[in-house]
Amino acid sequence: QEAAKYEKKVMVLDFVTPTPLGNSWGLGGTCVNVGCIPKKLMHQAALLGQALQDSRKFGWQFTEEVKHNWMTMTESVQNYIGSLNWGYRVALREKKVTYENAYGEFVGPHTIKATNKRGVEKLYTAERFLIATGERPRYLGIPGDKEYCISSDDLFSLPYCPGKTLVVGASYVALECAGFLAGLGLDVTVMVRSILLRGFDQDIANKIGEYMEEHGISFIREFVPIEVEQIEEGTPGRLKVIAKSTKGNQIIEGEYNTVLLAIGRDACTRKIGLDKVGVKINEKTGKIPVNDEEQTNVPYIYAVGDILQDKLELTPVAIQAGRLLVQRLYAGATSKCDYVNVPTTVFTPLEYGACGYSEEAAVEKFGEENIEVYHSHFWPLEWTVPSRDNNKCYAKIICHIQDRERVVGFHVLGPNAGEVTQGFAAAIKCGMTKEQLDSTIGIHPVCAEV
Amino acid sequence: GKSEYDLLVIGGGSGGLACAKEAAQFGRKVAILDYVEPSPQGTKWGLGGTCVNVGCIPKKLMHQAALLGSALKDAQHYGWNIAQPVHHTWPVMAQAVQNYVKSLNWGHRVQLQDKKVKYFNMKGSFSDPYTIRGLTKAGKETIVTAENIVIATGGRPKYPTHIAGALEYGITSDDLFWLKESPGKTPLVYYPFILHLYEIIVYISLTDASPDVSLECAGFLTGIGLDTTVMVRSIPLRGFDQQMASLVTEHMESYGTKFLKRCFPTKVEKLESNRLQVTWKNTDLGTEETDSFDTVMWAVGRAPDTETLNLEAAGVKTNSETGKIIVDASEATSVPHIYAVGDITEGRPELTPTAIAAGKLLAQRLFGQSSELMDYDNVPTTVFTPLEYGCVGLSEEAAVQCYGSDNIEVYHAYYKPLEFTVAKRDATQCYMKMVCLREREQRILGLHFIGPNAGEVIQGFALGIKCGATYPQLKKTIGIHPTCAEEITKLHITKRSGLDATVTGC
Numbered sequence: 001q002e003a004a005k006y007e008k009k010v011m012v013l014d015f016v017t018p019t020p021l022g023n024s025w026g027l028g029g030t031c032v033n034v035g036c037i038p039k040k041l042m043h044q045a046a047l048l049g050q051a052l053q054d055s056r057k058f059g060w061q062f063t064e065e066v067k068h069n070w071m072t073m074t075e076s077v078q079n080y081i082g083s084l085n086w087g088y089r090v091a092l093r094e095k096k097v098t099y100e101n102a103y104g105e106f107v108g109p110h111t112i113k114a115t116n117k118r119g120v121e122k123l124y125t126a127e128r129f130l131i132a133t134g135e136r137p138r139y140l141g142i143p144g145d146k147e148y149c150i151s152s153d154d155l156f157s158l159p160y161c162p163g164k165t166l167v168v169g170a171s172y173v174a175l176e177c178a179g180f181l182a183g184l185g186l187d188v189t190v191m192v193r194s195i196l197l198r199g200f201d202q203d204i205a206n207k208i209g210e211y212m213e214e215h216g217i218s219f220i221r222e223f224v225p226i227e228v229e230q231i232e233e234g235t236p237g238r239l240k241v242i243a244k245s246t247k248g249n250q251i252i253e254g255e256y257n258t259v260l261l262a263i264g265r266d267a268c269t270r271k272i273g274l275d276k277v278g279v280k281i282n283e284k285t286g287k288i289p290v291n292d293e294e295q296t297n298v299p300y301i302y303a304v305g306d307i308l309q310d311k312l313e314l315t316p317v318a319i320q321a322g323r324l325l326v327q328r329l330y331a332g333a334t335s336k337c338d339y340v341n342v343p344t345t346v347f348t349p350l351e352y353g354a355c356g357y358s359e360e361a362a363v364e365k366f367g368e369e370n371i372e373v374y375h376s377h378f379w380p381l382e383w384t385v386p387s388r389d390n391n392k393c394y395a396k397i398i399c400h401i402q403d404r405e406r407v408v409g410f411h412v413l414g415p416n417a418g419e420v421t422q423g424f425a426a427a428i429k430c431g432m433t434k435e436q437l438d439s440t441i442g443i444h445p446v447c448a449e450v
Numbered sequence: 451g452k453s454e455y456d457l458l459v460i461g462g463g464s465g466g467l468a469c470a471k472e473a474a475q476f477g478r479k480v481a482i483l484d485y486v487e488p489s490p491q492g493t494k495w496g497l498g499g500t501c502v503n504v505g506c507i508p509k510k511l512m513h514q515a516a517l518l519g520s521a522l523k524d525a526q527h528y529g530w531n532i533a534q535p536v537h538h539t540w541p542v543m544a545q546a547v548q549n550y551v552k553s554l555n556w557g558h559r560v561q562l563q564d565k566k567v568k569y570f571n572m573k574g575s576f577s578d579p580y581t582i583r584g585l586t587k588a589g590k591e592t593i594v595t596a597e598n599i600v601i602a603t604g605g606r607p608k609y610p611t612h613i614a615g616a617l618e619y620g621i622t623s624d625d626l627f628w629l630k631e632s633p634g635k636t637p638l639v640y641y642p643f644i645l646h647l648y649e650i651i652v653y654i655s656l657t658d659a660s661p662d663v664s665l666e667c668a669g670f671l672t673g674i675g676l677d678t679t680v681m682v683r684s685i686p687l688r689g690f691d692q693q694m695a696s697l698v699t700e701h702m703e704s705y706g707t708k709f710l711k712r713c714f715p716t717k718v719e720k721l722e723s724n725r726l727q728v729t730w731k732n733t734d735l736g737t738e739e740t741d742s743f744d745t746v747m748w749a750v751g752r753a754p755d756t757e758t759l760n761l762e763a764a765g766v767k768t769n770s771e772t773g774k775i776i777v778d779a780s781e782a783t784s785v786p787h788i789y790a791v792g793d794i795t796e797g798r799p800e801l802t803p804t805a806i807a808a809g810k811l812l813a814q815r816l817f818g819q820s821s822e823l824m825d826y827d828n829v830p831t832t833v834f835t836p837l838e839y840g841c842v843g844l845s846e847e848a849a850v851q852c853y854g855s856d857n858i859e860v861y862h863a864y865y866k867p868l869e870f871t872v873a874k875r876d877a878t879q880c881y882m883k884m885v886c887l888r889e890r891e892q893r894i895l896g897l898h899f900i901g902p903n904a905g906e907v908i909q910g911f912a913l914g915i916k917c918g919a920t921y922p923q924l925k926k927t928i929g930i931h932p933t934c935a936e937e938i939t940k941l942h943i944t945k946r947s948g949l950d951a952t953v954t955g956c
Contacts, residue, residue: 427916447906
C-alpha cells in the first residue's frame, strides 16, 4: 500500500494453502486471520468471563449459572475478520494495487509464476520483489498429528466447541490459547517439553505459569507426545494421546476432545523457488537473512516479516519495516527500521508486557554487578473488592548502573499490560533513566503508576 | 525550650502521611494529627485523607462497578449467556467499597505505628508559630510543639449556600461514597437494554473548580442504572483541553447521562413524598423550570480546610481569593519553618500523586540532605468518566497561547478499540491527539487520549515526555499489537492537513 502512494505499479500475490484439516482464509495474513486479532478477541471473551464473576462483588446481580457459547463467539470473531479481509481488498483496489489470489514462486530472474486455486498459471515480471510469506504452524511429525490434531490455524474458526483440550507447546501461542480456552470454562492441559516462553524473561515466565496453574490449568512438564489416536469421531471427537518423558522411559496416556499443537512456526520459504533466483536461506530454519535495509543477497529481492532471520516475529515490526523500506526505495528516505527495544505483550490470563532486555539477557550483556533490578508486586485496585489474586501482579525494571542507570529492560505482569507497556517503550526509546522514572508523577489509581 | 517533635504534620491525607513516614525513615521524632469534621449530613471517616476515603479510591471502585455493567452487556456478544434480568444493588457495592476503604484506614494506622510516627486523632490549630493545640472529639486538649510543621489539611467540598435548601437537603462527594442505601430507588436494568425507571437522581455541578469529580460521579451513577442528570452553569471540565472535554461529555450523553446545560439552580425544597424539588433558571431560554429528584449532589468546587487552623497566630499567609496557603518552590510558607503540601497549597494540581511526591521530597530536603525540588510540570492525570480521558502536558489551547498556532502541529486520530468491534460498541468519541512544536526537533508538548484504560495508556508516555520525547522518537517506537496505545505511536494525520482522521487498526 505504501509503494502505491509513490505511483509505482504494484502487485500483491496472496494465497493460503489450506491446513491439513482443510481450513483456509482471506486476505490479510496471519495477524488478521489466525493470529493477533482473533487471539485478542477470544482473550477478551475470557476476560469478560472473569469480569462477570467480579461484577457480582461490585453489586451486579444475575443468575448463578452463566455458560459460554463457543459458536456465538466464533461467529462474531469470524464476521469481524471477514470485514477486515474485505477492507483490505477495497483498500488495495482504491490504491490501485493489483491483487491476485494466487500462489507465487520464482521461476527465473525477475520472473514469478502465479498459480491460482484452479491451477491456472500466469507469469509476471517486476523490477523489484518483496517476499513476505510469513510462517505456518509446525507439526510434531508423529503418527496422527496431521490427521487428528489442530493448530492455531484451525482454532479460531473451529465450527464446534473444542471441549477438553490438550495444548502441546510452551510458546506464547500455546499459553495464550490455553489461557483463553480455560477462561471460557474448558478443561485445559498444557504439555511442555522443557521451559515456558523460551526467549522471554524466565522469572516472569514462571510467574505466568504459576498463575495459570492456580486458575485451573494443568501442566504436564517434561513430556512430549509420541502418538495421537482417534477413539471416536465427532465434533469434537475423542482422542488418545500417548506421551513419553524427556527424562527417562516413562509413558503416559490421556484422553482429550481436542489436541492443539503450538510448538513453533516454520517459514514459508522452501517452496517458492528461491533457489531459482539464488536467494540464500538458512537451511536449518528456512529463514532469510537480510541486511539492515531488508535486502536479501539478491539486490532486487527484499524480505520483511516473520520470515526474516534474527528479527522479531511481530506484526508492528513487519509493518514498520515494510513501510520504511518502500520510503527508502521510492521516496528518498533514509530511515531504517529500528529493531531495538521493540515492545511486546503476551496476552495470557495474566498479561505480560515487556520492552528491552530480560533479566538473564541483561546479566549476560552487562554483567550482574553492572545492573540494578527494581521490582515490586502490586494489587490492582479493581481486584481488591472481588478479593482476587493479591500479590500476583508484578513489575520490574532493569537499569544499567554505569550508564546513568538507564532503563534497559521493562517488564510488567498485570491487567492491560499492553496499554501500560506502550508508553514506557516510547520512553525507553528516549533513553529514559531511573531518575527520570522516579521523578515522573504517577496517575492515581492505575496499575501503571507502580 | 526544645520542641517535642522534629516534625509535626497536620493532616493525615496523601501528602501528610507521605511526608510523615518519609521523615520517620531518617530516625526523626515525627507526629501527625488527623481529624475529620463530619459533613453537614453527618458523614465521617478514618485516617487517610480525601483520596482514600472520599476521593480517588472509592471513585475508581464505583467507576469499575459501572464498567463491569458495560462488560456484562459486551459479554453477550462474546458468547456468554446471561439470563435476564440483570440489576445492580447499591448496598452490596457500597459495603464492599467501604470495607476496602476501612482496611486502608487500618493499614495506615499500622504503618504509622511501624514507622514510630505518633498519631493524634485531633483537630489542630496554631497557638503560635511553633505550637499546635490539638482538640479531640470529646473536647480534650493537648499541646504539641515542633521544630518543623507541615500543613496538609486538604480541602472539603463547597456548598452553594446562597441557594435555599442547598445545605439542608443536598449531599456532596463526601457523603455519596458512604451512602448505605442507593441515592435513587432500586434501579431496574433490563439486559441488554438499560431502562431508567423510577430512580431519579439529580446531580448538580456548577463546575467552577472541581471539574472531574462531578462528571465521574454522574458517569458511574448512570452506569449502575440510576437516572442521572448533570446541571452545568457554564462549561464542563474547565481548565482541561476543551475539545477533549466536549468529547467526554458527548459520550456521557450517548451513554445515558442527561445534561441541563447553561442552567443554574435557585432553590431546593423538600416534598411530602420526601423527594426533592429543584427550581432552576435556564439561561439560554430565560425560563424557570422545576423537577423532582431523589437526591441532589453538589460538586461546585472544593475549599481549602484552613479556617479552623488559626493561621494568623503563626503568621502563615494565604491567597485572599482562594484561601489556599501560599508556598514557594520548596513548599515553604511565609513562615520559614512552616511548610504546606497537597490540595491546601496555592497553584498546585489537586492530585494525590503530586501531594505524595511533594511530601516525600520535602522530608528528604528537611532531614535527608537532599536538595531536589518538586517538579510540577508535565503531571499526567486521568478523568475516570465512562469513557476515560488521560492527558499529560499542555492542552491545545494552552499550546497555541504559549507558542502560536503557526508553531505547533497537532497530530490526531479517531480509532476503534478492537474489543469494541465484536461488542458492537460505539467508538465515536475514541480519539487521541498529540500537540508538538513544529520546529525541527518536534518536541511533544501535550498528549491527550480518550478511550478505555486511559490512565494505563498515558502513564508511560508521561515518562517519555519527561525525557523530552519528540515526535520522531515516538514514530520510531514500534507499537504493541493489538492495543489502543499503539495508535499513539502511529499518529500521522495533522489537523492542519484537514484530512479525515479516522484510522483503522489493522
